[in-house]
Amino acid sequence: MYKLILAFRYLYRRRISYLALAAVALCVFIVVVVMTVMDGLVGDFKQKNHNYTGDCVVGTESLVGFAYYEDFARIAEKASYVEAVTPVIKSYALVGTEGSGRNIGVELMGVEAASYSRVTGFGRTLYYHKGDASKAFEAGSDSNLPGFVIGADLWGGRNEKGEYYYAPNPDATALSVTCFPLTAKGALAKAGTDAVNTKTFYFSDCSQSGLARVDGSIIYLPFEEAQTLCGMTEPVKRASWIHIKFKPGTNIEDGCRQVRQMWAKFYDEHKGKDNAELLSQVSVRSWKEHRRESIAGMEKEQAMLMMMFGLVGLTTVFIVYVVFYMIISHKTKDIGILKSIGASCGDVIVLFLGFAAGLGVVGSAVGVAGGILFLRNINRIEGWLFERFGFQLWDRTIYAIGEIPHRLDLTMLAVVTGCAILACLAGAALPSVSAARARPADVLQVSQL
């Protein structure tokens, strides 16, 4: 009981304790704020990447694509764990306004709007056809004309709040799209001056996926149109990918494993058929593997951040160690007194570790409370800083971020609090043990000769 009383009194009566408490609170505050923001950004980024693809992607990065995709799609659709399947053409194109003579290179996606929306979040990214993706390629000016959907950043700009400029109704802009059709062998399908396929498409919608790289470089065309432009109709119909959405409750890794088995069987059955060599390049990947290049950078940053938090944790341990070393140096008399009245080494260790645990609990509580308060107001604070000083953490005209993420993860808060208490105990352990081992006569400095 006396250990509890003394630990509590040491905590609130020693001014130096407040230093350690402030150090713990500050470290916890930093970790809570940065982890919440970073986790929010990474989580949001991953979700946007997932929305951009199906749960599982079967296909190839080759611009030639692969054959017999329709057969495989039919088989996949029948699997009990599959919700929807859609083929996709992926290539590159030059686009320009008719007659201007100027064009830019873009990423071309050929999709079946309705099925692609069932498999991915495509429908939700549209501005004019949100909720009715089947009409995504109906041109605004005339629904009989072939339409295109273009990445929001490629089409227009954003204001400093990250909002896009959209006209109330889709305009009648026409773009000429030029592709280099390839044969199944990978050679140019045409020769001479007529080596390209060009067709005019009319604006139908903008797609805002929230992925700056995608929205700044992509144009969607109807699947058949893209297939024809890319020369993927001859001599056998080809596609780049098949995106698969699993039924709710299906584990993505398990689902992908089953699709791999399904593909291996399909591959064996098609060996020896015309253009079957294209099937050898096909891989089956989960959405994470498919978007690896995009996600990897962010995950590396997150890993780096975790390492830095490890260093912050070590700094906390060191600060607590130094503070406890100082406190215990000032408390040698108390240790001597306690041992002279019968306290054991264990009692002394428990007393100071109790003190450390109290420090960790109070320090992390203050840090967590401060973190929650700050995070709840982080967007308001950033808004105020922007209005007052023109400062923005992320320039919304550049970064595809609406507001700074601030959703608290209770598990993370519990882990950070636990780690802070453990750091305090670790920092206090060595000074406590060395204090406990001291002989009462020595620490009381009673060796009067």
Add this chain to the structure above:
Amino acid sequence: MSKDGFIIEAQGIHKMYRMGAAQVQVLKGADIAVKKGEFVAIVGASGSGKSTLLHILGALDRPDKGVVRFEGRDLSGMGGGELNEYRNKMIGFVFQFYHLLDELNVLENVILPAMVPSGIIGWMSKRVGVKKRGRELLKAVGLEERATHKPYQLSGGERQRAAIARALVNEPRLLLADEPTGNLDSATGNGILELLERLNRAGQTIVMVTHDERVAKRAGRTITLADGRVK
């Protein structure tokens, strides 16, 4: 109690300290024996080893050589737990510089030795009785009104009386006092000595270390230490 009636006896106590490269032999075979109910003063010049001997008797330090027996039991044969119990229950120690804990008030300091062996539940069951005894002791040493004061709010004499009350809370069989008046003026020191005499008359065995011959005369018996041995 030993068969000779001694509550504590020390035989052939040797103790050496290292001071840098030098070694100082403080005790060179000191012998002492105290009977129950005695009030013994150990006197000697500064550096004669009297405080060291008292610490060895109180198990605050270990001798390099020699035997200390408390009620016939050799202290060197006791384990850590037994020595803690010995320091907690068998003896009470009064220091020259009082050594009260600043974080606790006077009453809490006095009852601290009673709290040490108790867990939270054990303490809850006996705290009323212990607090009552603490207040009685404070009344006995004239500090009843100072129970809730902090040690730094007391005078030197009051602190020493609080320290004596703390040493008595577990009703120890032996009270060891190391220069209990050494840090006090003569009037206050006299009050402390009167308190010790009163305790001794009530049956308390006391061993007191002092360098002051006048203080030593207040004890029933005086032992003189010189050159690490009893003269």
